[in-house]
Amino acid sequence: MAERATPTGQATRPTVKSSDSTSVVKRLQSELMQLMMSSTPGITAFPEEGNLLKWKATIAGPEDTPYHGYTFKLSFEFPSNYPYAAPTVLFVTPMFHPNVDMAGRICLDILKEKWSAVYNVQSILLSLQSLLGEPNNKSPLNGQAAELWDANPKEYKRLVAARYKDVDED
């Protein structure tokens, strides 16, 4: 992986048509560079082969949460006007969490109306990591999870384990 991360300017530029996608690619390249140069513990992200607009990422379940010990896979899909619009982020690993539905869709304000152009892959992943430990139980996508979070931590943990499947990369 490391040898693919060339300094921003020297990265092999994919052929792109419009200047719009050039800026997206340039920005994503610099993000990738940043992620490669300063590895943040507990999160990883890398583009899919041959498509810089689709990334795969992982976050490790934080300590002192029911998710500790698990690693969750996510998919990122960047729009052509990124970073002015938020990427589509989904949990690929089946997830039991108040703000994640059965299809892996995430209810998080910064991925919707609170998106800002200064956010990046790293900040999204860190936000999601903290969402694991601090769910927003007031507007849940998974009602059962929201109820059990406070009421029955033991059962909650069991359901997290039951839902968790290590999804193979295809």
Added chain:
Amino acid sequence: MSSSAPASRRNSAISNKSTSTTTPDKPTPTHLDLRTLRYVSPPDDNLCCPICHSPFLDPIQTRCRHTFCSDCIAEALKNSETCPIDRKPITDEGLSPAPILIANMVNDLVVYCPNAENGCTETVPRHLVEGHVRETCGWVQVECGVGGCKEMVRRNETSMECLHRLVKCEFCLEEVRRMDLDIHYDTCAGISTDCPHCLTDYKRSDWKSHVQSCPEASIPCSSSVYGCPTILPRREMARHESTCSFVHLTPVFRRHESQISELALENRMLRRRLDLLYPRATQPESNTNSEEPQGPSVLDEQTYHILSEQEHLRTDLDRLSESMVALEMKHTMHFINENMRVKEEMVAMRTAINGVRMQMHWLLNMRAQAPFQPMMPMMGMGVMQQQAQVVAQGGTTTQGGETVQRRHSEHQNVKL
């Protein structure tokens, strides 16, 4: 760096932008997208726009004192009229140019010429890169201009002479453009070249065929494929080949080669056949193996039942055959014992009969001689018995005296 520079830079950037937008139909070879520039050293993060992650282009400050590229913040405000960093509401009126210091710092960052990929090695401060491309970069395509020529040519190739003029190649008399002449010379068929082997001049068109037959050209022995390491000029090769043992053996090698290839083909066919057969032999096994665990438990139970039954039967069989053997042994022993006894008895009987016969003979003889010796039978009983014993001993020499002894004892037994 003069203090008036930043303002002029900004102006030039703006004017450049405006010209490029107002006259899009005119090809502007000097126009370049400053976003695609490559920086010689990695820029300081503090000088990078948080939106595009590149050094500020035409930096703009918001009312909340955050700095962005002017294009980036304009685009971001289209989506949400808040500061992208702290979400404070801002509008276009809330934007102002960033401090001159910041503009100076980003403009002084050294960049590679945009034509670096074509060969230009210049590095210039960013604010001078447009001037470099417009005025001095030798790798920019410009109009030829000589004699009204409208063709494009690289700036460092412009000269007093128009490079697009057609000139006649002095060797092949073909007409080529002046700028293509050098390339043409490389392939021109009219140019003569020295043969590298015999140093004779040949036209390029004839050269190829000459090299194929040049007597000075070094060629490998015709048996080099079979291992002859000799490389000699062509004229000496005939002599070498007449003595080369590899050449002599070539027919053998050829035959071996063809045999090997035949065998390889056959082997491949056999392997294919084996592959066809082999999976057929293994597949059912693997099928049952794969079916057993997932098959219904009824099948399992039945199989298990049958298997245990078979095991029972096998142990039964083992036990039975064992006792059979024991029984047979016992029988044989009995039979042998009985046989021995019977045999002995028979021997005893035979001797007894013999004895009786001898006595009878003796008695008959006695009766025949009775008129002459009437008293003999009465007094000679013991003698007669002794004689009978002697006769028996002589008649059955193989049995020896033991038999006689036994007869005595048996007689005694009988008496008892």
